[in-house]
Amino acid sequence: MKNQANPWLTSNLFVLGLGLLPAAILIGALLYFTAWAFAFSFTDLALVGRKSVEWSWVGLQNFERLFTRRGFLESLWTTVIFVFFSAIVGQSVLGFLLAALLRGTQSTIRSVVEVCIMLGWLLPDIVAAFLWSATTSQTGLINQLIIVPLGFPPINFINEYALPIVTIANIWKGTAWSYLLFSAALDSVSREVVEAAKVDGATPFQRIWLVQLPIIRPHIATNMLFITIWTFTYFPLIFAMTGGGPGGQTQVLAVFLYNQSFSRGNLGFGSAISVAMLIIVGLLSLVYLRMLREPK
Amino acid sequence: MDSTGPSRTAAIALAFMAVIWISPFSWLILNAFNPLSTGQLEIPRAVGLDNFALAVSGNAGRQFINSMLIAAGTATLSVIVGISAAYPLSRLRIPGRNAFLWTLVLLRMLPSAGVLVPLYFAAQRSGLLNQLGVIIALTVLNLPFTLLLLKNFFDTVPIELEEAAYVEGASLLQIVTKIVLPMSRAGIAVVWFYSFTGAWNEFLLPLIFARVQDAFPMSVGLYAAFGQQGAINYGFLTAFSIIYAAPAVGVYFLLRRNMNTGFAGVGVKG
Numbered sequence: 001m002k003n004q005a006n007p008w009l010t011s012n013l014f015v016l017g018l019g020l021l022p023a024a025i026l027i028g029a030l031l032y033f034t035a036w037a038f039a040f041s042f043t044d045l046a047l048v049g050r051k052s053v054e055w056s057w058v059g060l061q062n063f064e065r066l067f068t069r070r071g072f073l074e075s076l077w078t079t080v081i082f083v084f085f086s087a088i089v090g091q092s093v094l095g096f097l098l099a100a101l102l103r104g105t106q107s108t109i110r111s112v113v114e115v116c117i118m119l120g121w122l123l124p125d126i127v128a129a130f131l132w133s134a135t136t137s138q139t140g141l142i143n144q145l146i147i148v149p150l151g152f153p154p155i156n157f158i159n160e161y162a163l164p165i166v167t168i169a170n171i172w173k174g175t176a177w178s179y180l181l182f183s184a185a186l187d188s189v190s191r192e193v194v195e196a197a198k199v200d201g202a203t204p205f206q207r208i209w210l211v212q213l214p215i216i217r218p219h220i221a222t223n224m225l226f227i228t229i230w231t232f233t234y235f236p237l238i239f240a241m242t243g244g245g246p247g248g249q250t251q252v253l254a255v256f257l258y259n260q261s262f263s264r265g266n267l268g269f270g271s272a273i274s275v276a277m278l279i280i281v282g283l284l285s286l287v288y289l290r291m292l293r294e295p296k
Numbered sequence: 297m298d299s300t301g302p303s304r305t306a307a308i309a310l311a312f313m314a315v316i317w318i319s320p321f322s323w324l325i326l327n328a329f330n331p332l333s334t335g336q337l338e339i340p341r342a343v344g345l346d347n348f349a350l351a352v353s354g355n356a357g358r359q360f361i362n363s364m365l366i367a368a369g370t371a372t373l374s375v376i377v378g379i380s381a382a383y384p385l386s387r388l389r390i391p392g393r394n395a396f397l398w399t400l401v402l403l404r405m406l407p408s409a410g411v412l413v414p415l416y417f418a419a420q421r422s423g424l425l426n427q428l429g430v431i432i433a434l435t436v437l438n439l440p441f442t443l444l445l446l447k448n449f450f451d452t453v454p455i456e457l458e459e460a461a462y463v464e465g466a467s468l469l470q471i472v473t474k475i476v477l478p479m480s481r482a483g484i485a486v487v488w489f490y491s492f493t494g495a496w497n498e499f500l501l502p503l504i505f506a507r508v509q510d511a512f513p514m515s516v517g518l519y520a521a522f523g524q525q526g527a528i529n530y531g532f533l534t535a536f537s538i539i540y541a542a543p544a545v546g547v548y549f550l551l552r553r554n555m556n557t558g559f560a561g562v563g564v565k566g
Contacts, residue, residue, distance in 0.1 A: 006455070008462045008471055009387055015468060016384040023381030023443060026436045027396075030403055033436075036414035098313075101306050109307055116314040119321070122545045124497040126515045127537045130522055135320040139336050172317065233407030236499040240519050254409045261413055262504060271413050278410040285405040 037278070040271035047265035055268070062272035072273065074248065075256040079232060082167060082252055087231040090171030092223060095178025099186055100208055114179075121176030129240035132169040133158060158242065162250045166238050173237065174230075178223055185219035186212060218291070225288040229281055253277055324534050333531035347535035355509070356517065356536055362427060363496055363513040363540070369431040370495035371488045374442045377435065378487065382446035383472060387455070397447075403440040408500065411437075416504055430505050430513075434495050442487050449483030450476060485551050493544040514540040 009016065041062055045055040066072040098117070102110045120128070135141045136157035143154040157165050189212050197211045213220070235254035238244070244251035244259060251259070253273065261270030327333040328347055330340030352360065385393065408415075419429040453476050461471050477484070499515040506512050512520065518540060521533055 006387070006459070006462075008458065008466075008468050012468045013388075016388060019380035020384050020390075022377045023439060026377065026439050027400070027403065027443075030406070030411070030436050030439070031399075033411040033414040033418065034406065036417075037411055040413055040417075098310075101310060104303055105307055105310065109310055113310050113314045116317040118548065119545065120317060122493070122548050123541050124515060124544065126497075126499055126518045127541050130518065130533070130537055131320045131324055133522075134323050134335070134337075141319060141323055141337055144337050172320075229405055229407070233409050235409060236497075236515070240499070240522075254407075257409050257412070258500070262416075267413050267417075274410045274413060277407060281405055281407055281410070282402075285402055288405075289401070 034278070037271050037274045040268055041275045043268045043271075045267040045271075047262065047267055049265070052267075058268070062269045063276075065269060066272055066276060071248075071251075071256060071260075072276070075251050075253050078163065078248075078250065079252040081163065082170070082238075082250075083228055083231045086167040086170040087174070087227040088224065090167065091174045091178045091227055092220075094171065095175045095223075096182045098175070098179045099182035100212075102183070103186060117176045117179055120172050121174065123173070125173075125236035126240050128169065128173050129237050132165065132172070133241055136165050159246055162242050162246055166241055166250050169241065170231065170234070170237060174227065178227060181219060181223050182216070185216040189215050221288065221291040225284060225291075229284055232281065232284075233277065324537060327530050328534035328538050330531060333529075333534065335528065335530035347531040348539070350529075350532045351535040351539050356532075358510060359512050359514045359517040360539065362511060363515070364543075366427055366430050366434070366498070366502070366513055367492045367496035367543075369427075370434040370438065371491035373431060373435045374438045374491040375446075375484060375488050377439065378442040378446045379477070379484070382443055382450055383476060385443070386447045386450035397444070400440040400444050404444065406437075406440075408437050412500070412504070415501075419505060425505050425507055426511060427506075430498075430501050431495075433501055433505070434491075434498060438491050438494065442491060445487050446480075446483065449480040449487075453479045489547055489551055492547065496544050 042057055042059060043055045044051055044058045044061075046052050098113070102113060123131070137143075138154045138156050140157075142157065147153075147155055155161075193211060193215070194207055197207050202210065233254050234252070235258065238250050238252055239255050239258065242250045244255040254277075257270055257273045257277070260266050260273060323337050326337065326340060327335065329343050329345070331342055331344040331346040332340070333347065350356070384390070385397070390396075415433050416425075419425050419433065422429075424432065457475050457479075458471050461475055466474065497515065498513075499519065502511075502513050502516050503519070506516055509520075514536070518533070518536060521536070522528065
């Protein structure tokens with residue numbers, strides 16, 4: 001009903017359709033690649049050698065290997081721990097606390113803290129990995145400033161506590177996104193509501209927990225889902241810091257996928273890992289869409 | 297606002313946090329400006345820019361150009377393809393439009409790791425295991441996000457303005473370039489910035505696509521350099537890291553106001 005009365009649109013349908021074409025082709029390509037990943041997962045395709053040309057269908061063999069051989073289930077568990085602690089506990093909670101705290105403070109403090117947090121977020125993944133490797137090394141900042149002055153021998157954190165260190169590095173890197181989103185969300189809560197709660201005698205804690213949090217519930221859902229999915233498939237930071245080691249301790253699914261596909265060259269098995277990841281992300285997305293459709 | 301007591305405690309806690317947050321940078325800065333750097337955390341005996349001179353010459357300089365080409369290419373291509381499709385999507389009731397938009401919402405969640413193997417294969421078959429291939433692949437992966445965001449921004453441009461322009465005799469091209477684009481300038485800047493930094497930071501695709509050292513962008517170059525055993529030149533690497541980090545950080549602070557206004561819409565609207 002909108003465009004019937006808009007002659008500059010109706011007389012130029014051909015041009016507008018032409019404008020849609022490149023995007024439609026690229027989106028089509030993306031769908032096609034996704035379908036291809038599914039097809040590859042039923043083959044024994046390899047990166048190099050005879051099987052890169054003369055591959056054959058192997059049925060569900062790759063998917064059987066996911067569950068019967070060591071690797072996939074361990075990686076999945078590592079990924080779940082990494083996502084839970086770095087994204088859900090770390091980034092979300094810290095991001096929300098910062099957003100809530102900074103609203104009450106002067107604008108100078110707010111800007112300074114904001115810039116500090118943003119620097120972590122803006123830093124390229126590989127630089128962040130480099131920085132955190134150096135910070136946690138035996139001669140790094142944490143050892144020189146805390147461990148050694150306290151009289152302990154320096155600790156090689158990245159070897160001994162690999163998963164906690166990459167988790168902290170990821171919290172450091174990613175909190176800004178949650179902070180910005182929660183900050184914008186809290187801005188959308190009308191002042192009157194909060195003032196009214198204050199007049200009724202609500203403590204600051206109650207104001208946040210009982211008034212603001214329920215109002216920004218859709219934002220929380222959005223934030224959770226986005227950072228869960230991103231962290232679930234996050235590759236560069238961990239890969240550059242540990243390569244999945246030591247001994248597979250930090251081999252999250254994305255690193256496992258890379259190692260299987262491009263280090264070992266098992267593209268067929270790698271595709272089965274991709275498909276498993278796609279299915280998990282797809283299920284999470286469905287949860288997300290349901291949450292958004294629910295009446296607020 | 298509140299009484300000064302709690303807010304002072306909060307301010308101190310926040311300042312403490314900011315210091316912790318920024319402390320890892322000390323190592324980076326101290327080593328980058330130390331011509332005799334050894335990779336230790338120490339106060340340099342001499343201060344100089346020698347490391348930066350090294351980090352912009354030769355191979356490192358080429359990697360900077362490669363990264364620039366990939367990032368600017370991806371951002372510009374994404375925005376052009378995005379705009380030309382987002383305007384019709386925003387204005388026309390095309391059959392199947394809603395299905396298409398929901399597909400985009402779902403595709404936006406698609407992890408690039410999921411289509412890595414087919415992407416590599418397609419690029420290998422069509423001879424695109426190079427920078428152009430990286431640009432096209434990143435644009436494809438970016439597009440659902442770009443398109444949805446631009447459509448949302450175009451939706452906020454009042455159609456009455458376009459009607460008025462049409463009555464005055466403006467053509468479609470004039471309406472788009474003189475009204476729609478200027479009015480969604482902030483949104484386009486946000487989209488461009490996101491695509492730019494995304495492509496600038498991208499590591500996995502160039503790692504797989506770039507077969508020769510000449511084609512490495514800075515991300516892969518830095519990874520290759522610090523993964524090497526033996527004599528690592530920390531002064532060079534830290535200076536290189538700072539130069540690599542600078543554009544994304546700089547562009548953000550240039551566009552900061554736009555970013556924060558545009559940001560509210562990024563995650564929330566589907």
